Amino acid sequence: MDADSPTVALREELRVVEEELAQLREAAADLRRRIGERWHEPTDAEERASMITAAEEQEAFIAVLEQRREDLLRKLGERR
Secondary structure, eight states: OOTTHHHHHHHHHHHHHHHHHHHHHHHHHHHHHHHHOGGGOOSSHHHHHHHHHHHHHHHHHHHHHHHHHHHHHHHHTOOO
């Protein structure tokens, strides 16, 4: 294993985390839009609450991934 292998692995993990972040942000934003659009309103309070919970869970996971990204950048000696 060469000296650059840990750096390559960290960069690959960083790439994956950033892709997941982009996908989750888009999905959470879509859920929030759907919740807010009157013409696409859920049929009952339970469905609406379920959608809100799903959006909040995605946003919480986004925060976890953002922290992981910061940890990876720190290990790579980079800051954004």
